[in-house]
Amino acid sequence: MKKQHRLIVNMIECEAHGVCAELFPERVQLDEWGYPIIDDEPIPPALLKHARRAVQNCPKLALILTDE
Amino acid sequence: MPRVGPEGLPRLLAGYRPDGPIGLQEHVAQYGPPPWRGTHRHGGPLIDAVEASGLRGRGGASFPTGRKMRTVAQHRGRSVVVVNGSEGEALSAKDRLLLTSLPHLVLDGAALAAEAVGADEIVVAVDRASRRALSSVHRAIEARRAAQLDGALVRGVALPSRYVAGEETALVNFVNGGAAKPTFTPPRPFERGVSGRPTLIQNAETLAHVALIARYGPDWFRQLGTPDEPGSTLLTIAGAVEHGIVCEVALGTTIGAAVTAAGGATGALSAFLVGGYYGSWLPADEAWDVPLLNATLQAHGASLGTGVLYAFPVGHCGLVAAAQVADYLAGETAGQCGPCVYGLRAIADAMASIAAGQQVTAMVERLQRLFDEVRGRGACNYPDGVIRFVDTALRTFNAEVERHAAHRHCLLAPPPAMPIPVFDGRWQ
Numbered sequence: 001m002k003k004q005h006r007l008i009v010n011m012i013e014c015e016a017h018g019v020c021a022e023l024f025p026e027r028v029q030l031d032e033w034g035y036p037i038i039d040d041e042p043i044p045p046a047l048l049k050h051a052r053r054a055v056q057n058c059p060k061l062a063l064i065l066t067d068e
Numbered sequence: 069m070p071r072v073g074p075e076g077l078p079r080l081l082a083g084y085r086p087d088g089p090i091g092l093q094e095h096v097a098q099y100g101p102p103p104w105r106g107t108h109r110h111g112g113p114l115i116d117a118v119e120a121s122g123l124r125g126r127g128g129a130s131f132p133t134g135r136k137m138r139t140v141a142q143h144r145g146r147s148v149v150v151v152n153g154s155e156g157e158a159l160s161a162k163d164r165l166l167l168t169s170l171p172h173l174v175l176d177g178a179a180l181a182a183e184a185v186g187a188d189e190i191v192v193a194v195d196r197a198s199r200r201a202l203s204s205v206h207r208a209i210e211a212r213r214a215a216q217l218d219g220a221l222v223r224g225v226a227l228p229s230r231y232v233a234g235e236e237t238a239l240v241n242f243v244n245g246g247a248a249k250p251t252f253t254p255p256r257p258f259e260r261g262v263s264g265r266p267t268l269i270q271n272a273e274t275l276a277h278v279a280l281i282a283r284y285g286p287d288w289f290r291q292l293g294t295p296d297e298p299g300s301t302l303l304t305i306a307g308a309v310e311h312g313i314v315c316e317v318a319l320g321t322t323i324g325a326a327v328t329a330a331g332g333a334t335g336a337l338s339a340f341l342v343g344g345y346y347g348s349w350l351p352a353d354e355a356w357d358v359p360l361l362n363a364t365l366q367a368h369g370a371s372l373g374t375g376v377l378y379a380f381p382v383g384h385c386g387l388v389a390a391a392q393v394a395d396y397l398a399g400e401t402a403g404q405c406g407p408c409v410y411g412l413r414a415i416a417d418a419m420a421s422i423a424a425g426q427q428v429t430a431m432v433e434r435l436q437r438l439f440d441e442v443r444g445r446g447a448c449n450y451p452d453g454v455i456r457f458v459d460t461a462l463r464t465f466n467a468e469v470e471r472h473a474a475h476r477h478c479l480l481a482p483p484p485a486m487p488i489p490v491f492d493g494r495w496q
Binding site: 010011012013014015016031032033034035037 | 250251252404405406407408410411441442445446447
């Protein structure tokens with residue numbers, strides 16, 4: 001089985017800086033208070049670069065890319 | 069071989085006396101000492117018995133107890149058992165009653181579960197506002213220590229009086245010296261909990277059932293209830309009934325029969341709140357004949373939860389009542405996750421507007437958007453429960469929503485005050 005990557009957020013750490021939505025608009029939207037809404041779909045290889053960039057640049061390190 | 073258990077009901081409450089707790093001597097005279105079975109790495113005879121009994125947790129989530137025990141037993145190293153007696157659900161009083169009046173039944177269950185999963189430590193967590201339950205538990209622990217009854221070290225812990233303090237990760241975080249607030253998962257407590265060890269967290273009533281299953285066996289347990297949802301359960305019945313009570317019924321008893329056990333309704337009812345503030349509203353006529361089983365309640369958008377039945381009288385405004393409770397529930401957020409902090413406040417405000425007859429149609433639409441926006445986005449499930457409470461209130465009191473929209477104010481009598489706990493606000 002090929003590994004599947006998903007993006008999840010630790011909502012306890014998140015402080016709504018919104019960097020994730022800026023760097024990965026393909027999969028991250030913000031709610032009316034600025035917190036990320038991320039769907040649970042696996043991220044296709046073509047988008048992984050953007051996902052990793054969002055993870056690395058979150059000021060609270062609240063984004064996690066899983067590979068199960 | 070299991071002893072022959074008593075027939076019929078009550079089971080858990082068989083030894084109950086209103087004039088005070090049952091002491092250790094009296095408890096042992098009635099039930100005999102705990103039937104120790106030994107520890108087995110991959111589950112011993114007690115775990116087999118609990119699995120065969122079909123017992124599910126009575127703390128709200130109805131998770132199979134035997135499976136939870138087996139999962140903890142399979143983890144490496146010494147584990148910990150936590151008795152969850154927090155009962156943050158404001159309408160529920162059954163765990164408090166057990167811990168106050170029949171503490172040894174709960175502690176037997178905890179000690180037997182500890183032996184079965186290989187735990188050498190038991191933490192009994194009780195809401196610090198429940199002073200009688202706390203002192204009864206402390207006395208019971210002392211008596212067992214003096215009698216050298218239990219293998220594991222047992223201690224009591226007084227929990228902050230907050231709704232989410234009994235959420236499993238919040239409970240673990242508090243026992244570990246932190247705030248009684250949920251933490252990000254994984255790890256789940258069964259992997260890494262109290263002191264970083266695998267931790268079995270069970271509701272107080274659930275462990276009392278374990279104490280009886282250990283003595284009388286799974287077949288005895290299954291003499292009541294249905295094949296899928298066997299056994300008896302404690303209910304807290306409140307609201308517009310003659311006698312607000314905690315009682316024990318067989319699973320599958322109808323809501324109407326449970327109300328009759330509470331002396332009947334004080335008048336015509338418009339609705340039931342099933343499962344407490346973390347539960348669902350149901351129209352009274354639809355609910356009356358529904359058996360108290362998750363299988364049947366789910367078809368009506370409800371679940372057993374902690375076994376609360378709150379009867380709401382005709383002629384009073386359910387929207388006003390729901391708005392008051394929603395305001396309290398929004399204030400009970402642990403304040404950690406943005407969607408919970410801001411979302412629940414927005415939901416409570418919209419509900420208050422509907423209750424007051426202001427911008428009703430717009431606020432109903434806003435609520436539907438908020439439900440979709442907030443649901444599933446907290447670190448724990450707390451916001452989802454509040455959404456279910458408000459959503460089912462809107463559905464159940466739908467005729468009233470339309471009247472509020474048409475008349476721009478409420479035409480009914482104010483509701484009877486629903487219990488709103490006053491909390492000290494401290495999480496530590």
